Amino acid sequence: MSGHHDVSYLAPKDTLWKTIWSWVYTVDHKKIGVMYLSAILLAFFLGGVAAMAVRLELWAPTQTVLERANDGTVTPVTRGVFLDPGIKENGKEVPPNVWYNRAFTLHGAIMVFLFIIPSIPAALGNIFLPIMLGAKDVAFPRLNLFSWYVYVFGGLFAIYSILAGGVETGWTFYTPYSTTTEWGATTAMVLAAFILGFSSIFTGMNFIVTVHKLRAPGMGWFDMPLFVWAVYATAIIQVLATPVLGITLLMLVFERLFKIGIFDPALGGDAVLFQHFFWFYSHPAVYIMILPGFGIASELIAVHCRKRLFGYKAIAFSSIAIAAISFLVWGHHMFLSETAAANIVFSGLTFLVAIPTAIKVFNWLATFYKASISWNTPMLYAAFFIFCFTIGGLTGPPLATLATDIHLHDTYFVVAHFHYVMMGGTVLAFMGGLHHWWPKFTGRMYNEFWARVASVIVFIAFNITFFVQFFLGTQGMPRRYATYDEHFQLLHQISTAGALLLLVGFLIHAAVFAQSLVAGAKAPKNPWGGLSLEWETESPPVEHNFHREPVVTHGPYDYDTVVPAHVDPRDYPLPDPAEVRRVHGDHH
Amino acid sequence: MSSITTKDLTADRDLLPWEAYVPGHHWRNAEDEAEGAKLGMWLFLSTEVLLFMGFFTAYAAFRMKFPGNWYEAAHYYLDWQIGAINTCVLLLSSWTVVMAVRAAQLAKRRQILVYLAITNLCALFFLATKLILEYWPKIQKGKLPGANFAYTGEVQGAHDHIFLSVYWISTATHGFHVLVGVFLISWCMIKAAKNHYGPKHYTSLENVALYWHLVDVIWIFLFPLLYLA
Ligand code: HEM
Numbered sequence: 001m002s003g004h005h006d007v008s009y010l011a012p013k014d015t016l017w018k019t020i021w022s023w024v025y026t027v028d029h030k031k032i033g034v035m036y037l038s039a040i041l042l043a044f045f046l047g048g049v050a051a052m053a054v055r056l057e058l059w060a061p062t063q064t065v066l067e068r069a070n071d072g073t074v075t076p077v078t079r080g081v082f083l084d085p086g087i088k089e090n091g092k093e094v095p096p097n098v099w100y101n102r103a104f105t106l107h108g109a110i111m112v113f114l115f116i117i118p119s120i121p122a123a124l125g126n127i128f129l130p131i132m133l134g135a136k137d138v139a140f141p142r143l144n145l146f147s148w149y150v151y152v153f154g155g156l157f158a159i160y161s162i163l164a165g166g167v168e169t170g171w172t173f174y175t176p177y178s179t180t181t182e183w184g185a186t187t188a189m190v191l192a193a194f195i196l197g198f199s200s201i202f203t204g205m206n207f208i209v210t211v212h213k214l215r216a217p218g219m220g221w222f223d224m225p226l227f228v229w230a231v232y233a234t235a236i237i238q239v240l241a242t243p244v245l246g247i248t249l250l251m252l253v254f255e256r257l258f259k260i261g262i263f264d265p266a267l268g269g270d271a272v273l274f275q276h277f278f279w280f281y282s283h284p285a286v287y288i289m290i291l292p293g294f295g296i297a298s299e300l301i302a303v304h305c306r307k308r309l310f311g312y313k314a315i316a317f318s319s320i321a322i323a324a325i326s327f328l329v330w331g332h333h334m335f336l337s338e339t340a341a342a343n344i345v346f347s348g349l350t351f352l353v354a355i356p357t358a359i360k361v362f363n364w365l366a367t368f369y370k371a372s373i374s375w376n377t378p379m380l381y382a383a384f385f386i387f388c389f390t391i392g393g394l395t396g397p398p399l400a401t402l403a404t405d406i407h408l409h410d411t412y413f414v415v416a417h418f419h420y421v422m423m424g425g426t427v428l429a430f431m432g433g434l435h436h437w438w439p440k441f442t443g444r445m446y447n448e449f450w451a452r453v454a455s456v457i458v459f460i461a462f463n464i465t466f467f468v469q470f471f472l473g474t475q476g477m478p479r480r481y482a483t484y485d486e487h488f489q490l491l492h493q494i495s496t497a498g499a500l501l502l503l504v505g506f507l508i509h510a511a512v513f514a515q516s517l518v519a520g521a522k523a524p525k526n527p528w529g530g531l532s533l534e535w536e537t538e539s540p541p542v543e544h545n546f547h548r549e550p551v552v553t554h555g556p557y558d559y560d561t562v563v564p565a566h567v568d569p570r571d572y573p574l575p576d577p578a579e580v581r582r583v584h585g586d587h588h
Numbered sequence: 589m590s591s592i593t594t595k596d597l598t599a600d601r602d603l604l605p606w607e608a609y610v611p612g613h614h615w616r617n618a619e620d621e622a623e624g625a626k627l628g629m630w631l632f633l634s635t636e637v638l639l640f641m642g643f644f645t646a647y648a649a650f651r652m653k654f655p656g657n658w659y660e661a662a663h664y665y666l667d668w669q670i671g672a673i674n675t676c677v678l679l680l681s682s683w684t685v686v687m688a689v690r691a692a693q694l695a696k697r698r699q700i701l702v703y704l705a706i707t708n709l710c711a712l713f714f715l716a717t718k719l720i721l722e723y724w725p726k727i728q729k730g731k732l733p734g735a736n737f738a739y740t741g742e743v744q745g746a747h748d749h750i751f752l753s754v755y756w757i758s759t760a761t762h763g764f765h766v767l768v769g770v771f772l773i774s775w776c777m778i779k780a781a782k783n784h785y786g787p788k789h790y791t792s793l794e795n796v797a798l799y800w801h802l803v804d805v806i807w808i809f810l811f812p813l814l815y816l817a
């Protein structure tokens with residue numbers, strides 16, 4: 001292999017057209033990963049805008065009160081409405097509550113289906129899974145490109161749905177509301193989620209086959225980096241759970257278009273059946289969201305602690321255990337509409353998930369012990385991740401406990417719980433991973449100081465925004481309401497202020513990345529001293545990833561056995577003596 | 589470098605496409621590539637099974653909810669003889685598609701084409717029977733799913749429409765898969781005609797055959813559940 005395969009995958013072609021073509025028609029997993037990354041960051045931005053709309057609406061309690069004028073006439077007056085553009089649809093003015101419903105539905109649906117599910121696997125996983133395995137590409141490169149286009153197609157459906165009037169069912173599309181609501185373009189959004197599911201399935205299939213068949217010579221299953229294990233476990237869930245979402249959403253579309261009655265109580269159907277179908281996918285899907293985050297955390301901690309990860313096998317197997325258990329607990333979302341026997345079983349099984357999860361947390365913490373930690377941005381994010389995820393995880397058991405969940409169900413406690421795991425867990429891990437691998441896939445360093453400042457702001461702001469929501473929930477504030485009792489206002493205002501600060505943090509991050517792309521210093525091969533294969537190739541990698549097929553001789557975290565005591569891991573891999581002699585002549 | 593040795597042996601003629609086949613640049617060799625493709629296909633088939641599990645779950649839920657009505661409706665609205673004939677036709681097609689793969693392993697191009705043609709005829713027969721003998725009369729009588737079901741003439745129970753909903757969505761989704769199969773098999777016929785299949789390389793043919801078996805297997809479950817309920 002020589003010639004054009006030895007240039008950077010980012011190198012432009014002879015003409016602008018050829019360069020554009022080399023992206024839109026690429027089968028290179030790195031370029032596809034970068035395209036995914038751009039798309040999901042756009043989705044993150046859109047979802048963030050909707051979130052800010054929700055938080056601003058909640059600044060004030062928005063109440064309709066009856067006011068009695070001096071002459072004795074009584075008129076209803078609504079105070080504190082932000083989201084009321086006074087637009088008419090089909091001749092009727094859209095009520096303010098419908099606007100609020102649309103805002104949180106768009107936020108949830110975009111964040112779940114367009115951002116968080118594809119975020120780590122399809123973007124960072126696509127770029128790094130093959131390289132970490134020492135492969136030249138994923139198993140099915142054309143399917144990989146196809147899945148990106150399917151994603152974009154699904155995204156267009158979602159955008160169409162927003163422009164055509166939005167959705168107000170919540171991201172869960174619960175029946176019978178989703179089949180009876182007269183507002184908006186629900187069918188288009190359901191179809192969007194259906195299409196996006198296929199993209200997710202294709203990515204999952206591709207990764208499973210890649211891990212099975214394309215590991216470099218010498219790389220056994222237990223020589224794989226833990227990020228690869230996590231993405232592999234995720235891929236299994238993607239393949240086994242997403243089809244159930246597909247069929248559920250398809251039946252929902254049939255229900256809306258042809259009134260088939262399966263989910264419609266008025267026709268003898270069963271609305272709760274929809275919830276069973278939906279959560280049979282969507283509970284495993286929450287692990288599609290978090291497992292890759294676990295994987296990133298393992299990488300960040302090992303590399304920035306410069307230490308063999310504690311309990312490699314326990315971490316690897318706990319991912320698989322979580323994937324398996326995740327299929328058995330969907331009923332914990334319907335404690336209020338199930339039989340007592342089913343509740344007891346689902347409650348018990350739900351507690352089981354906490355075991356493999358805790359195994360991971362303890363192993364990460366044990367790795368810190370006597371480590372030489374460098375507090376770079378990725379490492380800060382790893383620590384923030386452990387902190388927030390642990391809070392998110394520990395608030396799961398109160399929800400899995402029948403007696404307490406009757407009180408907490410559908411309150412802000414649940415909202416805080418899943419934001420601590422999804423944002424405090426996955427998004428913080430994603431940000432850590434993005435900084436960790438940024439020098440590798442862009443070839444540029446970023447400004448460490450400002451990135452650290454931004455990460456600390458994000459961490460603090462995140463906790464301000466969501467910690468108070470635990471109190472709101474325990475005090476009885478229900479989720480998905482624009483209106484609330486006045487005594488909740490202070491906590492809501494703290495939360496909204498936190499959200500604004502969060503926005504500031506992310507804007508600084510965006511500026512840091514932009515500055516790095518335009519004027520960042522050139523990145524070395526191995527800026528952090530990692531031992532997995534991606535750090536052995538160029539930054540950015542060449543088109544076929546490696547100059548020649550790598551042969552694996554050590555595990556990804558073998559700091560104690562591989563790196564000699566006097567060597568800085570950042571100089572690893574040490575140049576091949578034969579190569580040095582060839583280049584500099586033989587001088588001894 | 590097996591292609592070089594093959595070239596040496598057959599230096600006096602041009603290689604057929606299946607003989608000259610080179611695996612994708614990221615695969616170590618053609619066997620790895622074929623195994624990878626087959627693993628991918630099995631994963632895809634498992635997603636299909638799970639997809640149809642949704643229908644089977646809905647079927648189970650409503651059969652438990654309306655047991656008597658379910659039985660009456662199944663017997664009244666569906667003709668088990670048509671279902672049985674279609675089952676036999678699909679079973680036959682499963683055998684012919686296997687024989688097509690076998691023919692590829694033996695480098696018998698004409699036989700591949702004949703067997704695939706029979707498979708496709710079976711598929712079209714299945715679809716024609718469904719459309720002409722089952723769907724069309726139901727549409728004419730207004731026996732549509734759910735709210736569009738016409739409660740006129742002889743009726744079996746208050747929930748006939750739910751039975752027909754399950755019938756329509758599951759058989760229509762299955763029929764859609766049969767139709768996709770027709771296109772896939774036709775695509776394989778074109779490739780076979782152009783000599784792309786031989787003992788060294790027949791991955792896509794084998795994968796399409798696997799898909800076709802799955803379509804048959806799903807029908808084998810749908811038939812007794814719906815027609816013999
Ligand atoms: C430590 C293990 C966990 C346990 C025991 C647990 C338990 C629960 C329970 C019982 C509920 C239902 C609460 C209710 O509606 O009354 C729930 C809701 C939820 N959980 Fe978790 N959870 C855990 C981890 C996670 C993780 C890792 C994620 C995502 C990354 C997650 C995401 C969610 C979401 C999104 C909801 C709410 C969905 C909705 O209604 O919109 N959970 N959790």
Ligand SMILES: [Cu+2]
Binds near residue numbers: 282283
């Ligand atoms: Cu759940």
